[in-house]
Ligand code: C2E
């Protein structure tokens with residue numbers, strides 16, 4: 001059908017070269033063969049093909065008459081003239097398709113189409129887009145793409161009076177893994193997390209890596225009915241360990257969420273609010289999910305203030321930080337004497353007043369500032385203990401808390417060793433308190449670090465025992481000298497049989513494996529009596545004394561400093 005001949009309607013004869021028009025037609029036909037684009041014409045009413053050149057016939061080879069392009073050309077009438085980019089499934093090519101209504105040679109209404117192959121251009125564009133919208137490391141979409149998509153989802157939700165949610169995820173203590181195991185393992189972890197997030201049903205195409213260890217998941221209107229399940233599935237992803245360099249690693253995350261358009265109609269505002277909520281989750285002790293509320297906003301200002309003030313306070317010689325001491329009492333000795341103290345930091349900020357450790361320590365860990373601050377406590381508390389030891393209290397010990405972030409510093413053993421040398425404290429009078437949740441991250445590494453610290457002669461206490469993760473294993477694997485039972489077990493000691501049994505069991509266990517027990521949070525005489533009957537060794541709590549400033553501690557517990 002590749003010709004432009006038409007029938008003479010009246011005579012039924014074909015018009016041949018005698019007609020001068022025929023010359024034009026045949027020239028036109030040649031031209032159309034040579035234009036370098038496919039050309040197609042069809043009857044506007046019947047859809048009958050009126051003309052196609054060789055290139056066009058090549059595209060619509062027999063047997064390929066289906067797919068988007070074919071549909072577009074043969075089934076529909078485009079109305080006015082225009083241009084579209086259309087995909088042809090058969091040869092996996094893209095075409096620029098120009099079309100226009102024309103009057104055909106015989107006067108009927110027709111459409112003419114020309115097609116240019118633009119596959120190369122499209123592939124190139126896709127590549128560019130990949131660079132622009134993809135995260136190179138994880139293969140997830142990136143921040144730019146997140147912003148583009150979110151803006152679309154907000155519009156969609158607004159129009160349909162629906163609701164969507166932005167989830168902002170930040171890994172907890174990713175720094176530890178990255179610095180502890182090396183960046184290549186940090187990268188592997190990020191990829192594995194990205195892969196698992198993409199498999200959560202309902203958000204397969206709406207996971208983004210925002211940079212570093214931050215991810216965003218958009219729950220669009222269409223998946224909103226699954227929101228609770230999606231959040232559950234995401235948390236599940238982080239409840240299992242990742243296998244890295246021969247062992248299991250747990251990596252939890254903190255998550256903040258905002259609803260759109262309820263909490264904001266603007267992309268940046270929403271992401272910021274989700275980030276604020278995420279930070280609240282961090283501050284609340286990590287590994288949790290916090291929904292954004294209006295009240296969270298004022299917290300944000302506070303966070304920035306706190307961050308700046310804390311940096312200033314560490315730079316300007318730690319004057320705003322003060323170490324308080326809480327006595328630790330030996331129940332089994334005559335007269336229940338004080339055996340030393342736990343050093344607990346206090347921050348009295350010139351700008352913000354008193355900030356409790358529960359508020360600033362998580363931020364200090366997040367910012368890495370816990371290292372210099374913790375080091376300051378280590379050195380100052382050791383120095384003070386050495387002073388007590390030298391002036392009439394040779395057996396007094398000091399306990400210093402060490403957060404996981406500190407423990408995973410590559411040179412932690414050297415840091416502790418130099419604190420010993422700098423202050424001259426006898427190693428056996430220094431106890432480092434570590435929490436048990438840390439142990440799960442990397443047992444082998446933890447064991448190494450703690451063993452090396454112990455080789456210096458220092459004692460190690462397992463803090464907050466009974467909260468957190470599977471505990472007894474760690475006691476077996478790490479050579480603790482003291483187990484500190486968390487104060488949640490003491491709260492209802494008088495009424496609660498379970499608490500009493502728990503403590504009894506721990507006391508027994510401790511005897512078997514020759515470890516000291518210290519019970520924290522003893523507040524009442526009744527609790528004190530019960531514990532004394534159970535043959536508990538050490539106790540600590542408001543019943544004896546709250547943590548107090550150095551001078552006050554010394555007045556009461558080292559009255560005879562010589
Ligand atoms: P922690 O190590 O479990 O310290 C015990 C906490 O219980 C202290 O809170 C102490 O004041 C409180 N406490 C003691 N006895 C009682 C009692 O009878 N009743 C009640 N209700 N509470 C009692 P604080 O001083 O607010 O410290 C909170 C946490 O901050 C500590 O928990 C510790 O994890 C962390 N922390 C404190 N100082 C440091 C430090 O120098 N370095 C690090 N890394 N963490 C620290």
Ligand code: CA
Nearest residue numbers: 342401433463
């Ligand atoms: Ca402690």
Ligand code: CA
Nearest residue numbers: 463464484520
């Ligand atoms: Ca504790």
